[in-house]
Amino acid sequence: xxxxxxxxxxxxxxxxxxxxxxxxxxxxxxxxxxxxxxxxxxxxxxxxxxxxxxxxxxxxxxxxxxxxxxxxxxxxxxxxxxxxxxxxxxxxxxxxxxxxxxxxxxxxxxxxxxxxxxxxxxxxxxxxxxxxxxxxxxxxxxxxxxxxxxxxxxxxxxxxxxxxxxxxxxxxxxxxxxxxxxxxxxxxxxxxxxxxxxxxxxxxxxxxxxxxxxxxxxxxxxxxxxxxxxxxxxxxxxxxxxxxxxxxxxxxxxxxxxxxxxxxxxxxxxxxxxxxxxxxxxxxxxxxxxxxxxxxxxxxxxxxxxxxxxxxxxxxxxxxxxxxxxxxxxxxx
Amino acid sequence: xxxxxxxxxxxxxxxxxxxxxxxxxxxxxxxxxxxxxxxxxxxxxxxxxxxxxxxxxxxxxxxxxxxxxxxxxxxxxxxxxxxxxxxxxxxxxxxxxxxxxxxxxxxxxxxxxxxxxxxxxxxxxxxxxxxxxxxxxxxxxxxxxxxxxxxxxxxxxxxxxxxxxxxxxxxxxxxxxxxxxxxxxxxxxxxxxxxxxxxxxxxxxxxxxxxxxxxxxxxxxxxxxxxxxxxxxxxxxxxxxxxxxxxxxxxxxxxxxxxxxxxxxxxxxxxxxxxxxxxxxxxxxxxxxxxxxxxxxxxxxxxxxxxxxxxxxxxxxxxxxxxxxxxxxxx
Numbered sequence: 001x002x003x004x005x006x007x008x009x010x011x012x013x014x015x016x017x018x019x020x021x022x023x024x025x026x027x028x029x030x031x032x033x034x035x036x037x038x039x040x041x042x043x044x045x046x047x048x049x050x051x052x053x054x055x056x057x058x059x060x061x062x063x064x065x066x067x068x069x070x071x072x073x074x075x076x077x078x079x080x081x082x083x084x085x086x087x088x089x090x091x092x093x094x095x096x097x098x099x100x101x102x103x104x105x106x107x108x109x110x111x112x113x114x115x116x117x118x119x120x121x122x123x124x125x126x127x128x129x130x131x132x133x134x135x136x137x138x139x140x141x142x143x144x145x146x147x148x149x150x151x152x153x154x155x156x157x158x159x160x161x162x163x164x165x166x167x168x169x170x171x172x173x174x175x176x177x178x179x180x181x182x183x184x185x186x187x188x189x190x191x192x193x194x195x196x197x198x199x200x201x202x203x204x205x206x207x208x209x210x211x212x213x214x215x216x217x218x219x220x221x222x223x224x225x226x227x228x229x230x231x232x233x234x235x236x237x238x239x240x241x242x243x244x245x246x247x248x249x250x251x252x253x254x255x256x257x258x259x260x261x262x263x264x265x266x267x268x269x270x271x272x273x274x275x276x277x278x279x280x281x282x283x284x285x286x287x288x289x290x291x292x293x294x295x296x297x298x299x300x301x302x303x304x305x306x307x308x309x310x311x312x313x314x315x316x317x318x319x320x321x322x323x324x325x326x327x328x329x330x331x332x333x
Numbered sequence: 334x335x336x337x338x339x340x341x342x343x344x345x346x347x348x349x350x351x352x353x354x355x356x357x358x359x360x361x362x363x364x365x366x367x368x369x370x371x372x373x374x375x376x377x378x379x380x381x382x383x384x385x386x387x388x389x390x391x392x393x394x395x396x397x398x399x400x401x402x403x404x405x406x407x408x409x410x411x412x413x414x415x416x417x418x419x420x421x422x423x424x425x426x427x428x429x430x431x432x433x434x435x436x437x438x439x440x441x442x443x444x445x446x447x448x449x450x451x452x453x454x455x456x457x458x459x460x461x462x463x464x465x466x467x468x469x470x471x472x473x474x475x476x477x478x479x480x481x482x483x484x485x486x487x488x489x490x491x492x493x494x495x496x497x498x499x500x501x502x503x504x505x506x507x508x509x510x511x512x513x514x515x516x517x518x519x520x521x522x523x524x525x526x527x528x529x530x531x532x533x534x535x536x537x538x539x540x541x542x543x544x545x546x547x548x549x550x551x552x553x554x555x556x557x558x559x560x561x562x563x564x565x566x567x568x569x570x571x572x573x574x575x576x577x578x579x580x581x582x583x584x585x586x587x588x589x590x591x592x593x594x595x596x597x598x599x600x601x602x603x604x605x606x607x608x609x610x611x612x613x614x615x616x617x618x619x620x621x622x623x624x625x626x627x628x629x630x631x632x633x634x635x636x637x638x639x640x641x642x643x644x645x646x647x648x649x650x651x652x653x654x655x656x657x658x659x660x661x662x663x664x
Contacts, residue, residue, distance in 0.1 A: 031475065057475055062502065063502060068499050072464055072467055072471055072499075075453070075470075078465065079403065080472055081471075081472045083468075099461075099465075103456075109439055109660045109661055110446070111440065111454060111660075112435065112436035113663070117663075147661050148661055150662075171664065172662050
C-alpha cells in the first residue's frame with residue numbers, strides 16, 4: 001500500500017485530475033462543480049480538461065456562493081448524483097459550514113439511515129503561498145470533529161489518486177484537503193491502465209524506524225521525512241507514519257508504532273490549539289501510555305492568523321529544525 | 334413576471350378531489366391537536382411546532398405534486414409530511430422517539446424524512462433546506478426525470494442569504510424548483526415587517542423567477558398557484574417563487590403561550606374568519622358537494638384514524654440502546 005516504485009512520475013495536481021477523470025468515466029452520476037472549475041479548469045488547474053471530456057452538464061461553474069455550492073451538492077447527492085464540489089480555498093469553508101456540518105453530516109443519521117449523502121468536497125489547505133490569513137489555513141480539524149463526515153489528507157500523488165477515487169465511491173460526505181504548495185510535487189503512481197484505490201482508515205508507513213515515531217499529515221509528511229533524514233545523520237532512526245485519513249483514523253497502526261519506538265511527535269499544519277495534533281496525541285497517550293518514555297509532543301501551526309510577510313509566515317509553519325530540536329532535548333535528558 | 338392569481342372557486346378541482354383536500358386538512362389539524370395534547374402531557378419530548386391554521390398550504394401544494402416529486406420541509410413540517418403521504422402512526426412514533434418512527438426515533442418532530450414518497454426531510458435550520466432543494470432540482474434536471482421539487486420555508490427564511498444564492502442559481506439553470514414561502518406573518522416571535530425590507534415578491538422577480546402571491550388560507554388558491562408552477566417546471570420553464578399568506582393559529586412553539594407580540598383581535602380575524610378548513614367546508618356545502626352530515630362523518634373518520642395513529646405510536650418500542658451508534662455513516 002506504500003507508494004509504488006514502478007510506474008509514472010506525475011504531479012499531485014495530475015493525480016487528482018486523473019482520479020476525477022477515471023471516476024467520471026466509470027460512473028455517470030459523478031459531477032464536478034465549483035467556482036471556475038469548467039472552462040478555466042480551476043485556479044490551480046486541477047479540473048483542467050474535464051469540461052472538454054464530460055461536457056457542461058457534468059462539469060460546471062457555480063456562482064461565488066459557497067453555502068449553495070455545498071447545499072447543491074447535498075441535494076444532488078441525496079437524489080442519485082455523486083457530486084465533487086470544489087471549494088477553492090479551505091478558508092472559504094466557513095461560508096458553507098451549515099450545509100456541511102448541519103446538513104451533509106447529519107442527514108443519514110437523522111433520517112434513520114434512509115437518506116445518504118455521497119459527496120466529496122475538495123478544497124485546499126496550507127500556508128507558504130504568501131496569501132495571508134484568509135487563504136492559508138489548514139482547517140481539517142473542524143470537520144474531523146463532526147460525526148458523519150470523513151476527512152482525507154493526501155500527502156503524495158499516489159495517495160491522492162487512490163484516496164480520491166475511494167472518496168467518490170464512498171456513500172458519505174468526504175472532506176478532501178489538498179495542500180496547495182504540493183500540487184506540482186511529483187511522485188510515482190501506477191500506469192493509467194492499472195486501476196487502484198486506497199482504503200480509508202489505513203495509515204501508511206512512509207519511512208520505517210525504531211527510535212521514535214513521527215506522525216504527520218499532508219504537507220507535514222515531507223517535513224517529517226526531512227526531519228528523519230537529519231536525525232538519521234545523528235544516528236536516530238525515526239519512523240514516519242501518515243494516517244492519510246483523520247476520519248476514519250487508523251489508531252492501530254499509530255499505536256503499534258509508538259509501542260515499538262516509545263517516543264512520538266505529532267505534526268500537522270493546522271493550528272496547534274485544540275487541533276489534529278491534540279486528538280492524535282491524546283489517542284497515543286491513552287492507548288500506548290505504558291510504552292512511552294516521554295510525553296507525546298505536538299507540533300502544529302503557530303496559534304496566530306497566518307501572516308503575509310514571508311519572514312513572519314515562515315515562522316508559523318512547523319519545520320524540521322524545530323522537530324530536531326525537540327528530539328535533541330529528549331536525548332539530553 | 335408577476336401574476337396575482339385569481340381563483341375561480343371550485344372550478345379546477347372536481348368534487349372527489351375537493352373532498353380529499355378537505356379530509357387531508359382535517360388529518361393535519363387533528364394530528365396537530367393531538368400532538369399538542371400529548372406534548373402537554375409530556376409524552377412527546379423536546380420542542381414542538383404545530384401548523385394549525387396553515388393546513389391549506391401543505392395540502393394545496395402537495396396535491397399538485399406526484400409521489401415521485403420531492404419536497405423539503407421546515408421545523409413546522411408535520412403538515413408537509415402528512416400531505417406528501419406520511420402515515421399518521423409512523424409520524425407519531427417519530428414524535429415519541431420510537432424505533433417505528435420514520436427516522437427510527439433519531440430525527441423527531443423537526444427532522445421527519447420519508448424518501449419513499451419524495452420527502453427529503455424537514456429541517457431545523459431556518460433556510461437550511463433551500464440549497465438542498467435546489468440541488469435536488471439540479472439532480473432531477475441532469476437525470477432528466479421530470480421530477481419537480483418544492484422547497485417549503487417560512488417568512489423567517491426570507492432573510493437568509495442562501496435563499497438568494499439558490500434562487501440565482503435556479504434561475505440561471507432553469508431548475509424545476511418551486512420556492513414556496515409560507516408567510517405566517519411572524520418569524521418566531523417577530524413580525525415580518527419589523528425585520529424584512531421591501532416588497533418580498535420582488536425578491537423572486539429580481540432573479541427573473543416568475544413570482545406570485547396567493548391566499549394561503551384557501552386550499553384551491555394554493556393548489557392553482559402551485560399547479561401553474563409545477564406545469565412550468567415540468568415543461569422546462571424553470572423555477573417559481575410563491576408566497577402563501579397564512580397564519581399560525583398557535584404560538585411559535587408550545588412554550589409560546591401568551592403571544593405578547595400580536596393582538597387577540599388579529600388572531601381572531603384569522604382564526605375565526607379565515608380558517609381554511611371551515612372555509613372549504615362552507616364552499617363544499619354551498620355548491621352542493623357535501624352536506625353538514627357528510628362533513629361531520631369525514632371528521633369522525635379522521636378522528637378515529639388519528640387516534641389509531643396515536644395508539645400505534647404509543648405502543649411502538651423505543652430504540653435499542655445500540656441504535657445510538659447506527660447510521661452515523663452509510664455503508
